[in-house]
Amino acid sequence: IVIAPAQLQQQQIALTSQQQHYLTRVLRLRQGDRFIAMDGKGQWWLAVLAETTAQILEQMQVQTELPVEITLMVALPKGNGFDEVVRACTELGVNCFAPVTSDRTLLHPSPQKLDRWRRIAIEAAEQSERQIVPTILDPVPFSTGLLSVTGDRKYICVARGNSPHLFTSLQSIPPSPPSKGGLQDSLPALSGELDSSHPPLQENSSPPSQGNSSPPLQGGLGGSIVIATGAEGGWTTNEVENAIAAGFQPVSLGKRILRAVTAPIVAVSQISAIIEM
Numbered sequence: 001i002v003i004a005p006a007q008l009q010q011q012q013i014a015l016t017s018q019q020q021h022y023l024t025r026v027l028r029l030r031q032g033d034r035f036i037a038m039d040g041k042g043q044w045w046l047a048v049l050a051e052t053t054a055q056i057l058e059q060m061q062v063q064t065e066l067p068v069e070i071t072l073m074v075a076l077p078k079g080n081g082f083d084e085v086v087r088a089c090t091e092l093g094v095n096c097f098a099p100v101t102s103d104r105t106l107l108h109p110s111p112q113k114l115d116r117w118r119r120i121a122i123e124a125a126e127q128s129e130r131q132i133v134p135t136i137l138d139p140v141p142f143s144t145g146l147l148s149v150t151g152d153r154k155y156i157c158v159a160r161g162n163s164p165h166l167f168t169s170l171q172s173i174p175p176s177p178p179s180k181g182g183l184q185d186s187l188p189a190l191s192g193e194l195d196s197s198h199p200p201l202q203e204n205s206s207p208p209s210q211g212n213s214s215p216p217l218q219g220g221l222g223g224s225i226v227i228a229t230g231a232e233g234g235w236t237t238n239e240v241e242n243a244i245a246a247g248f249q250p251v252s253l254g255k256r257i258l259r260a261v262t263a264p265i266v267a268v269s270q271i272s273a274i275i276e277m
């Protein structure tokens, strides 16, 4: 669960009712069970559940983040579509969500939506055992987002035309060297309640990343990637041209037209698959 960094300085943490609910009702933990407390900025601690409190046992060395920072720029889909994008793409490893309004965006979000997306990102980061909680930027017009977003490689997904496939574009980058460090799969043994598919803990791993600054690997797919996807109506020709002028490479996700909610999830799955291959 995500715990405020100030609380993590103490040995005994008073759990909020929400945290108690998540631990005892969702994860079905009982007193004495161990769980991960994270500060959402890269640090993990092993904690043990008492009644309404938790005791911090020790700091853990972990690496569950992708070695590449992914910024996902999404022209907001209608309705609650972006909720689904935030949830799935947090699980997949996105570091930063940059929601934008484009010429064909129907949704103009309220501040309440932003709070909701941030809550969803926390839940998804807890569920997927991320080290960090992704940042969700305030929505801006696409033209502003294009100029403010930074990345070593920038792609814009275009549903029609003959752009190269994202997968091909990513594969043309030389592969990253294999990650090093011995593996130790001790956490599930510490608590029978935790999913046995938990990613292995790394011994002697480098210190966890701080905030959104996971260290880039040397060469290959290290560094940072920005990927942009359009709303239901897609991008206008003008928007694609502006993106290309801002250094974005147009890419395809295949021959079928994906929903505005599906496209970002597919794009990020492809990036994370190639990175972790």
Ligand code: SAM
Pocket (backbone or CB within 6 Å): 156, 157, 158, 159, 160, 228, 229, 230, 231, 232, 233, 234, 235, 251, 252, 253, 254, 255, 256, 257, 258, 259, 260, 263, 264
């Ligand atoms: N009516 C739009 C058009 O013809 O361009 C389709 C928009 S699609 C529902 C929403 C967004 O998902 C697109 O703007 C694009 O970013 C992305 N997308 C969907 N299918 C895609 C594909 N096969 N290749 C690349 N991007 C795709």
